[in-house]
Amino acid sequence: MTEQAERLTLTPEQYVEAQNSPEFTELRRRFRRFAFPMTVVFLSWYLLYVLLSTYASDLMSTEVFGNVNLGIVLGLLQFVSTFLITTLYVRHANKNTDPIADKIRDELEGGQNA
């Protein structure tokens, strides 16, 4: 048996029907509600850091403690924000999108077997 044979195939009508269902619309909304604004946030924050490093090097060289300057601190905060967004995303997916996605998949795949 090849992997092709194991795969489910639904008709185009079934997909369009699923796509227009209120459940799927809700799933898409929940996915995009987190992913899109968060992408804007982390990209802006990163670009701000790059631009400050480039065009405000005096500011970034300001010492915060000892020889550690503002640029290094903001750079390390980029690490912190990356870890934080990762954790938030996993929590969002587990709580808000996975249950709906699993439900829709079970329904569609169940319908296929029936």
Add this chain to the structure above:
Amino acid sequence: MPERALLAVEATETVGEPIVNISIFLAFVVVTLYITFRASRNNKTAADYYAAGRTITGSQNGLAIAGDYLSAASFLGIAGAIAVFGYDGFLYSIGFLVAWLVALLLVAELLRNTGKYTMADVLAFRMRQGPVRTAAAVSTLVVSLFYLLAQMAGAGGLVALLLGVSGRGAEAAVVIVIGGLMIVYVLVGGMRGTTWVQIIKASLLMVGALIMTVWVLGEFGFNLSSLFGQAADVSAAAETPRDVLGPGAQYGATALSQFDFVSLGLALVLGTAGLPHVLMRFYTVPTAKDARKSVVWAIWLIGVFYLFSLILGYGAGALVGADRILASPGAVNSAAPLLAFELGGTALLGIISAVAFATILAVVAGLTITASASFAHDIYASVIKKGVKHETSGVDEVKVARITAVVIGSVAIVLGILALQAGLNIAFLVALAFAIAASANLPTILYTLFWKNFTTQGAVWSIYGGLIVCVGLIIFSPVVSGVSEGPSISLFPDADFDFFPLRNPGIVSIPASFFFGWLGTKLSKERPNVEKYGELEVRSLTGVGAEKAIYH
């Protein structure tokens, strides 16, 4: 970059005992070859060869992704850039890390749910197969070759330092050996063998970097400030004094180089989610949830590693010093091995250099399998053979992939020898591969997943447009062409045909590719395939009909 002048002082200094270095490296090769041969016994179908049967767990794949991603650029290149240029080198690691959020939030799971083996599976999903698959395969090959070139250059430089061989012939011989080994891993082990090489390598790399980081911090009484202080003092007293703590040591000189820095930053953050060898790793896990889990693991591993490399870079700057690093045979890329020798003598150097070799081998194997899979699956099976299904489930296709792996390996060897002789920083070379990936691939991936009206013409224009603009600008930049004034570090230092001043073209080529995708779609006579988009959307978000794991 003015280091060229320093390199002229031909250093013959060998670090450590070549015998020890070679033995540790050989031990790694023997162990990984054994594992590769064992893994190859389970390779029966195309899904085994390309995607390890989709049976790798999320955490294993996270390690393998880290192994794939933390290339010589990350280990040798970033540490070297921080050691010599300080803060400006730090930007590489931040860009390389933040970039993972694009992959996590927008790409990884959706791609796993809809594709099969390659990036083109998703890009061509709702388009006409032929043109889009061909375009995606071409850009996959170009990105992989650039990336390979960087790794090979790193390998040559490293060996020159460690084995005490110098001269072009010897360095070239080393590149050939590395290239040959990588071809064996890929031919024999397929994705399963490659994955295990990457997992072993990532574990070794994390442990090696941790040991060195703690050691360096110990030398400074675990006081970050005094580490930075000494790095600054040593750099200020170097032949070419630099302020390594503030930004601008490398890119701050002129308005143009500042703009180049911004361009680099953009390419770094948008490149990762368009790297074909990274995307292909998402297919090796059973489900999209495992793909998510593997990215989360990868982000933590990669992030922690880059924190280590910040310490290692400044540590090398403080304890070894920029002058000695630049005068050594591996130049800026030899900071980490030199630091290891400074700290722990021959033994630590041997271990760290074995880790560095493992790093290079694992990454080149991953790149080679990606490029060969793309040619065999996207061009041979889907375009030339028109997707005719063979009863042998892709045996033919895998044969073509194996032949392609040999060809790509050979081309990489030749290009690697060229790049090696130019003495370019590996992290810098890899950044060019990121720029190409961000230009040729990312816009099309995002449009395909999220823009309903995107068409075949839009996809083709975006891929080729981004690719041509990006590669074209690189060819006519000071990276390839020599420059008329001042010292140049380039592939052809004696020719002078540059007209594009930036060393990284991302800031021009990435928006250009987004624009081409939009324009191609707007000017398209063909209606977008809305039904197929429905299927793509439902499948990508729910995992209905996703490829399943194959357990033997």
